Amino acid sequence: MANEPTLGRNARLIVPPLVRAGEEFLVKLLIQHPMETGFRRDVNGDVIEANLLESLSMDFDGQPVFIARTMHALTANPFLTFVVAVKQSGTFSARWKDALGNAGSISASVRVAG
Amino acid sequence: MNALPRRRALQGLATLPWWFAALDAAAQAAVAPLDARVKSVPAVRGGLSLDIPALAETGTSVPIVLFVDKSALGSRTVTRLGVIAPENPRPVALEIELGPVLAQPRLTTAIRLAAKQRVIGVALLSDGTLWQHAVEVELTGTACFDGT
Amino acid sequence: MRWLLAVIVLIRCCGLAAAAETAQRLIAPDALRSGTDYVSASLRAQQKDDDLNPGMLWVDQGRAIFERDCAKCHAAPRGLTVKLPKLTDNGDVVTLERAINTCQTTRVKQTAYAYESQPLLALTTFLAFSSRGMTHTLSSNVTQSLAWVRAQAEYTRIQGKLDFSCRSCHDQLYGKRIRTQTISQGHGVGFPAYRVEWQTLGSLNRRLRACFFGMETTVPDASDPILADLELYLAWRAQGLPLEAPAVRR
Numbered sequence: 001m002a003n004e005p006t007l008g009r010n011a012r013l014i015v016p017p018l019v020r021a022g023e024e025f026l027v028k029l030l031i032q033h034p035m036e037t038g039f040r041r042d043v044n045g046d047v048i049e050a051n052l053l054e055s056l057s058m059d060f061d062g063q064p065v066f067i068a069r070t071m072h073a074l075t076a077n078p079f080l081t082f083v084v085a086v087k088q089s090g091t092f093s094a095r096w097k098d099a100l101g102n103a104g105s106i107s108a109s110v111r112v113a114g
Numbered sequence: 115m116n117a118l119p120r121r122r123a124l125q126g127l128a129t130l131p132w133w134f135a136a137l138d139a140a141a142q143a144a145v146a147p148l149d150a151r152v153k154s155v156p157a158v159r160g161g162l163s164l165d166i167p168a169l170a171e172t173g174t175s176v177p178i179v180l181f182v183d184k185s186a187l188g189s190r191t192v193t194r195l196g197v198i199a200p201e202n203p204r205p206v207a208l209e210i211e212l213g214p215v216l217a218q219p220r221l222t223t224a225i226r227l228a229a230k231q232r233v234i235g236v237a238l239l240s241d242g243t244l245w246q247h248a249v250e251v252e253l254t255g256t257a258c259f260d261g262t
Numbered sequence: 263m264r265w266l267l268a269v270i271v272l273i274r275c276c277g278l279a280a281a282a283e284t285a286q287r288l289i290a291p292d293a294l295r296s297g298t299d300y301v302s303a304s305l306r307a308q309q310k311d312d313d314l315n316p317g318m319l320w321v322d323q324g325r326a327i328f329e330r331d332c333a334k335c336h337a338a339p340r341g342l343t344v345k346l347p348k349l350t351d352n353g354d355v356v357t358l359e360r361a362i363n364t365c366q367t368t369r370v371k372q373t374a375y376a377y378e379s380q381p382l383l384a385l386t387t388f389l390a391f392s393s394r395g396m397t398h399t400l401s402s403n404v405t406q407s408l409a410w411v412r413a414q415a416e417y418t419r420i421q422g423k424l425d426f427s428c429r430s431c432h433d434q435l436y437g438k439r440i441r442t443q444t445i446s447q448g449h450g451v452g453f454p455a456y457r458v459e460w461q462t463l464g465s466l467n468r469r470l471r472a473c474f475f476g477m478e479t480t481v482p483d484a485s486d487p488i489l490a491d492l493e494l495y496l497a498w499r500a501q502g503l504p505l506e507a508p509a510v511r512r
Contacts, residue, residue: 009322014313024217032319034461037226039203043261064213066221070148073199073207073225075175076461077316085217171302172512175458256512257443258476260459262468 013094013108021087021112027065028081029058029094031104035076053078055097061090088112148206149198152236152246160245161186164197164235173227173253180235181220187239192219194238201231227253285405287499288433289447294503300436300446301512305458309510317387317456317508320380320463324388327381331370339392344399344505347494355409355490358386359465377484383463387454390507397504398451398497405498413495416488422479443512448473449500450493452509463508466493 010032019025031053038050056068065084074080084092089112095105134142161183170176182192196209207225219237227233230252237245298306312318328339336342347357356364362385363374375382404410417428431440432448439445453466460468467489474481482488 009326010319012313012318012322028313030314030316030319032316037203059213060215063215064211065215066213067211068209069194069211070196070206070209072204073197073202073227075224075226075458077319077456079223079314079316081222081314082216083218083220084215086215167304171305172458174461177304177308254442256459257441258473260472261475261481262460262464262472 009106011094011104011106013092013106015092015108015110018111018113019086021114022085024083024085025110026081027058027084027092028079029106030077030079031056031094031096032077033096033098033104035072035074035078037072051099053096053098056094057096058082058092058094060084060086060092065092086110086112148196148209148236149200149234152198152234152244155244155246157246157248158244159247160237160243162235162237162245162247164233164247164249166233166235166249166251168250169252169254170227171254172256173229175224176227176251176253177222177224178233178235179220179222180237181218182237182245184218187219190239190241190243192237193240194236195219195221196236196238197225198234198236199225199227199231200234201227201229203228207233227251229253285410288429289436289499291502294449294500295436295447296449296451296500296503296506296509297446297511298452298506298509300444301510305510305512309452309506309508315456315508315510317391317454317463317510320384320387320454321391321508323380323384324386324391327385328388331372332365332385335365335369339389341393341396343389343393344396347490347497348400349404349407349409349494353408355487355494357467357490357493358389359467360490362386362389378465378468383454383465386465387463387508390454390505393505394507395504398501400494400498400501404494407494409491409494410498412488413491416492417495422474422477424478426477426479428473448496449503450496451500451503452506452511454507455509455511457511459512466496 012028012030014028016025033053034051035053036048036051038047040048042048052072053074056071058065065082089110091107091109093105093107095103097103163181163183165179166176178197180195180197192212194209194211197207198205199207210221212219232248233251234246234248239245298309308314343358346361347355350356359377359382362382366372367374420427428448431445436445436447450466450469453469454463455469456463457469467484470489470492471481471484
C-alpha cells in the first residue's frame with residue numbers, strides 16, 4: 001500500500017459551536033494514526049516498524065485539558081472523549097508527535113453565549 | 115510466544131530510570147511505572163469505575179470509559195487516570211494527566227488488549243490516594259483469518 | 263406411453279432446475295439487512311457517531327481531493343456512486359475505483375491511483391459517504407450480462423478447504439454463528455469501511471479478497487476481473503438497502 005502524503009486533515013476535533021458559561025459539554029478527538037506497535041508482522045513475516053504516538057495533549061487557550069503520559073495501548077486511529085466546561089469563548093488545541101517525528105495538531109473554537 | 119516473558123522482563127528493567135534508587139520513597143512512588151505503584155497499594159475502589167465489556171468482540175479495539183464519581187472526592191481532585199493490562203507486552207497501557215479545563219474526571223476511548231486478562235483502571239488523587247477497579251475481560255477470536 | 267410420461271416429467275424437472283438459477287435474489291427484499299445489524303453494539307455505536315467513526319477521517323481527506331480535482335466537472339458528489347458498478351458496452355464492469363481512475367488519467371491528467379492507496383480510499387469513501395441513504399440502482403438487464411453470470415457462478419461455487427461457497431453462508435446461514443462471529447448477508451453497502459481487524463479503512467475489493475482467504479481457497483489478485491464482477495453481483499443483490507459508508511466492521 002503506497003504511502004502518499006494525505007491531502008486535508010488527518011484528525012477531527014469536535015466541540016459544540018455555542019455553549020453556556022460553565023455548562024458541561026463533550027470534546028471529541030479522533031486522530032488518524034496507525035499506532036504500529038512493532039509487534040506485528042507483514043505477509044512476508046517481516047516485522048512492521050513500530051510507530052506509536054509519543055506525545056499527545058490538549059489545551060484550551062493555554063490551560064491544560066489533558067496530557068497523555070503513556071498511550072501506546074490506544075487503538076490505531078484513536079479517539080478520546082472528555083467532559084469539559086469553560087467560562088469564556090476560546091479555542092481547544094490538540095497536538096501530538098509520533099516515534100518517527102511526525103507532528104500533528106488540530107484546533108476547534110467554542111463560543112460562550114452571553 | 116516465547117519472546118514475550120523475556121521481553122517483559124527486559125522492559126521491567128528498562129522502565130525505571132537509572133537514578134531511581136537515589137530518590138526517597140515518596141519521589142520513587144511518583145516516578146515508578148504505574149503498575150509498580152499500584153502493586154504496593156491495597157486495592158481500594160473508592161469512586162472509580164472502569165466500564166469495559168466483560169466479553170470483548172476483538173482485542174484490537176476494546177471500548178472503555180474510565181470515570182470517578184465526583185461526590186466521592188470531597189475537596190480532592192483526580193490528577194491522573196490510567197489503565198493497566200498485565201497481559202499486554204507493555205502492562206502500563208494508558209496514563210493521562212488531567213487538567214483544570216475538565217469538568218468531569220472521565221475518559222472515553224478504546225484500547226488494545228493482547229490477551230484475555232484482568233484489566234485494572236486506576237485513579238490517582240491530589241492527596242496521593244490511589245483507587246483501583248479491576249474487571250475481567252474475555253476476548254473472542256476472529257472466525258475467519260484475513261491475509262490481506 | 264409410460265416412457266413418454268417419464269420424458270415429459272424429466273423435461274419439466276430440468277426446466278425447473280434451470281429456473282432455480284435465474285435472476286432471483288434468494289433473500290426477500292424486506293428481509294435484506296446490512297452488516298450493521300450483525301456487528302456488536304459498540305461497533306454500531308461507533309459507526310453511528312460521525313465524530314468518532316474513524317472512516318470519517320478518510321471522508322475529510324476525500325472531500326479535499328474532490329474539491330481540488332473533481333468539483334470543476336461534478337457539481338455535487340451526492341448520487342455519483344449509486345449507478346456503480348455498471349457495465350461498459352463490451353461487457354466489462356466499471357467499479358467506482360475504475361471510474362475514478364478513468365477520470366484521473368483522461369481528465370485530471372494525473373497517473374492512476376494504485377489499489378488501496380490512501381488517496382483512492384479517501385476519494386471513494388467520500389463519494390460513498392456522499393450517497394449515504396441512497397440505494398444502488400442497476401439497469402434491469404444486468405442479470406443478462408456475462409459479468410453477472412460469471413459472478414453468480416463464482417458466488418455459488420463450492421470451493422476451498424472448507425467446502426464453502428459465498429451462498430452457503432451469506433444467503434443461507436446469515437444470522438447464525440461461525441465460531442464466535444455472526445454471519446452477515448454479505449452485501450457490502452457499508453464499504454469502503456473501517457475494519458478493526460485491518461486497523462484501517464479498506465475497500466470492498468480488499469474485503470472480498472479477505473473472504474477468499476477466510477474460505478481457505480485461492481485469493482484473486484486485486485486486479486482480477488472476477489472481483490469487479492462480484493461487486494456488480496453484490497450491488498444487484500443489495501438493491502433496496504441504503505448505502506451507509508463508511509461503516510465500522512470487526
